[in-house]
Amino acid sequence: MEPFSFILLELAVIIGMASIGRGLALRFNQASVLGELLIGVLLGNIAYWLGNPLATVIMHLDDAQRLLEEVWRTGSSINDAAMHVFNANELAEGGISQELISFIVGPHAMDTLLMTMTLWLFSNLGVIMLLFMIGLENSVTDMIKVGKRSLFVSIIGVVAPFSLGYIASSWFLPEVSTPTHLFIGATLSATSVGITARVLKDLDRFKSKEARVILGAAVIDDILGLIILAIVIGIVSTGSVQIADVSQILLLSIGFIALVLLFGEKTVGWLVSKFYQVFSKFQVKLLFPLALAFLMAAFTSFIGLASIVGAFAAGLIVNDEHFGDSKKRSQHCDENGNFDYSPTTQELINPIESLFAPVFFVLMGMQVNLKTFLETQTIWLAVMFTVVAIIGKLLSGLAAGKGVNRFVIGIGMIPRGEVGLIFASIGKGLGVIGDDVFSAVVIMVIITTLISPIVLKWSIDRTMVKKV
Structure with a gap:
């Protein structure tokens, strides 16, 4: 059987299981990301316990990446590369090194590596598409219009959990390096406001003052979090905290965001008008945003920032007004008097994101x-x-000031969801976050994702009862 058949089977299983997990989560009124994550935990561990080669490589994907990178970089054999990558305990009989090597050079090694690379590719595309979609849900105008209240909430919402996370990590994990402490702090500073937004919408509180503060703060929070992530990645790459390198990354981050805010939308509008002269509206509305997202993701990666920074920025500067649409779904009447419904860019790209993410x-x-x-x-x-994750975000609610329910705002900022997982996965891929820390982060994500909608709904219901 050709290797591509195994890849098709692998994708069918992964996508099918993801659908089951998402369906079960939604059935119990939970975030879909929680179901996909838990179904992955179940699937991966069962296959790993059964000795499945693919599950073993994925379970230790960061180690496998480091091993293969050493082979490709030096041209040495798998065994020689393992001597440089793994420590004595990992190289011992029964260690992770021997387990990985047996699958990487075994009789079905090619199939295993191809399937692993496929999942890795789809996963990375999923992250880029996810951040691009988050960007599409916001806009440069939203960023500019957010008031001081949202700004203060977002700053405290990043600084407090980052600082508390760094201090707690230094206390609990004194043996690990400074970059690890920084990455843990960055992971805890992340916010996934999508869960909160859905709860507010379901409760018909989407236009309340608290909702506007939360959503406004979330826009700034995303940018601050991505800048911190870019700086921490730079520190990890250099191996130490170097002021010159940190300053360079900070200036690149601020410069890139400034260019996007100042010239991004105008540039995209001009390019779209030129593309319309050559291509059909449907092609431009679908393919141009995708190409822009990939291009900006590649560019930010090239200059030393995370690719997800570019993807998010691309989403910010693309809006439906560039394509002649002013509503969620533009309606045009043709010559026969029939309405022609033109889907928005977000609606066109959403199925693609739903496949990869x-x-x-x-x-x-x-x-x-x-x-x-x-x-x-x-x-x-x-x-x-x-x-730390809960306390840090509750503190951000205090910065909202008077006239709003600060507890509701703090709770609304708590969910980490997919953003926390993205940060943790990048750290695991760089080798600065071990299995124990990664597992602990996943537990934190699960807990904050579960409790936030419940407590938020209770708090809003209680506030509405008091007003009555």
Whole structure:
């Protein structure tokens, strides 16, 4: 059987399981990301315990990447490369090194590597599409219009959990490096406001003052979080905290965002008008935004920033007004008097994102080894991360000032969801976050994703009862 057949089967299983997880989560009124993550944990651990080669490589994907990169970089054999990548315990009989090598050079090694690369590719595309869609839901105008209240909430919402996370990590994990502490702090500073937005919409509170503060703060929070992520990645790359390198990354981040805010929308509008002279409206509305997202993601990666920064920025500067649409769905009457419904860019790209993004969450779940949950260290880390994650965002609510329900705003900023997972996965891929920390982060994400909608709904209902 040709390798492509195995890839098709693999994708069918992953996408099918993601759909099941999403369906179950929605059935119990939970965020779909939670179901995709949990189904990945279940699928990955069962396959790993059964000794499946693909599940083993995915469970230790960061180690496999480092090993293969060493082989490709030096041209040495797998065994020689392993001597440079793994420590003595990992190289010992029964260690992770021997387990990986047996699958990477075994009789079905080509099939395993091709399937792993396919999942890795789909997963990375999923992250880029996800951040692009988040950008599409906002706009440069939204960024500019947010008031001081949202600005203060977002700054405290990033600084507080980042600082608390760094301090707690230094206390609980004194043996790890400074870049690891920084990455943990950055992961805890992330916010996924999509869950909150859905709760506010379901409760018909989407236009309340609290909702506007939360959503406005979330826009700035995304930018601040991505800038922090870019700076931390730069620090990890250099191996130490160097002022010159940090300053360079900070200036690049600010310069890139400034150019996007000042000239992004006008440039996109001009380009779209030129493309309309050559291509049909449907082609431009679908293909131009995708090409722009990939181009800007590649550009930010090239200059040393995270590719997701470019994808998010691309979403910010694309809006339906560039394509002649002023409403969610533009309606045009043809010559026969029939309405022609033209879908928005977001509606066109949403099915593509829905295909790729779940692969990312399932893959993240498959890298969580449930054995680490039995370790006292992991449990304590998970408790510490969760407490810091909640306290840090509740503090941000205090910065909202008077005239609003500060507790509602703080709760609304708590969910980490997919953004926290993205940060953690980047850290795991760079080798600065180990299995125990990654598992603890996943537990934190699950808890904050579960409790936030419940507490937020209770708090809003309680506020409305008091007003009555």
